[in-house]
Amino acid sequence: MGLHETEAFVLRTYKLAEADKIVALLTRSAGVVRGVARGARKLKSRFGASLEPYTLVSLSYYEKEARELVSIRQTEILRSYFHLATEAETVAGLDYLGELILEFVPPHDPNEKLFRMVRACMDAIADTPIDTDGIVRYFEVWLLKLSGFLPDVRACASCRRQFRADLFLSADSTLQCAPCAQGRGLRLSTEARTRLRAILHTAPGVWAREGREAAQETQQQLALLTRQLIARSLERFPRSRHAEK
Numbered sequence: 001m002g003l004h005e006t007e008a009f010v011l012r013t014y015k016l017a018e019a020d021k022i023v024a025l026l027t028r029s030a031g032v033v034r035g036v037a038r039g040a041r042k043l044k045s046r047f048g049a050s051l052e053p054y055t056l057v058s059l060s061y062y063e064k065e066a067r068e069l070v071s072i073r074q075t076e077i078l079r080s081y082f083h084l085a086t087e088a089e090t091v092a093g094l095d096y097l098g099e100l101i102l103e104f105v106p107p108h109d110p111n112e113k114l115f116r117m118v119r120a121c122m123d124a125i126a127d128t129p130i131d132t133d134g135i136v137r138y139f140e141v142w143l144l145k146l147s148g149f150l151p152d153v154r155a156c157a158s159c160r161r162q163f164r165a166d167l168f169l170s171a172d173s174t175l176q177c178a179p180c181a182q183g184r185g186l187r188l189s190t191e192a193r194t195r196l197r198a199i200l201h202t203a204p205g206v207w208a209r210e211g212r213e214a215a216q217e218t219q220q221q222l223a224l225l226t227r228q229l230i231a232r233s234l235e236r237f238p239r240s241r242h243a244e245k
Contacts, residue, residue: 004070006030007078008059009118010051011098015041023051023072026101026118027059031109035061035070050075052082054094054122081126090125093132096240097121097139103234104147117142124205134208137219140226141199149233151175153197165190169225173232186228192221 006029014022021040025033040047050057060074084090097118105114121139125132144150155162157174167188168181176185188196195214199207211219231237 003060003062003073004030005058005060007115008033008057009115009122010053010055010057011101012053013040013051021051022069024098024102025059026105026115027110028112028115029110031111031114032102032105032107033061033070034068034107035072037072037075040072047072047075048077049080049082050077052080053098054081054084055079056081056119056122079123081122084126084129087129087132090129090132092240093125093136096136096238099238099240100140100143100230103238104143111146114143114146117146121204124203124208128205128208131205131208131212134211135204137211137222137226138199138204138207140230141196144226144229144233145200147233149173149229151229153193153200156180163193167193169228173229186221186224188221188225189215189218191215192218192225195222196225 006027008025008027010023010025012024016022016036019039019041021037023035023037025035027033037047037051039045040051049055055077056079058076058078059072062071062073084094101118105111117139121135124135141150151157151174153175156167156177157170158176158180161177163177166178167175168178168185169188170176170181170185191214195211195218227237
């Protein structure tokens, strides 16, 4: 409880009363936090443009015991991503990332790895917006891994042999080799398997650039894999338009 200072990404904002905002943030030290920014909608608000979605800020907030919403005292822009707002597809991708964070990350549950991963993905998108789709795929895989929903990508869940060729996503969200799967489930080619494993030890921008030359079938298989795993984890498909890609 009391006063807290941390770095944070602004994820969503909602109107409150005539002049205030409710702000959802991913913080470095406290995970997802929701708070009230008094006067944030006024023309001369002290918050200025710092509460625009996808902005990285230095955040100061006050937390009271037994209250769900914190009181946002001060924000200072550390890095803005305002230039990305001109591309509709990029904005859709960022909206989707924000939705997934709010769906998967429990409130007030700090996760340093998650915060650093989000920062790396945001910076990669800012540097190369053309690779947004690939970076979104990278983000999905890492979010599933950090949330405990990514199946073992190294060995078959049934026979425990290392994957050497095609593999299949089974109905119970595990990955199986071809003999164990017997043709059932979503097939991932050898290239898709290699690309999937590469995510776990490659930076997002590098992984996305390397994937530009991947076969269209490989890209589709990875998109279907993450879509199915996310839907099974949430027990529904995400609402964001980008989730349909």
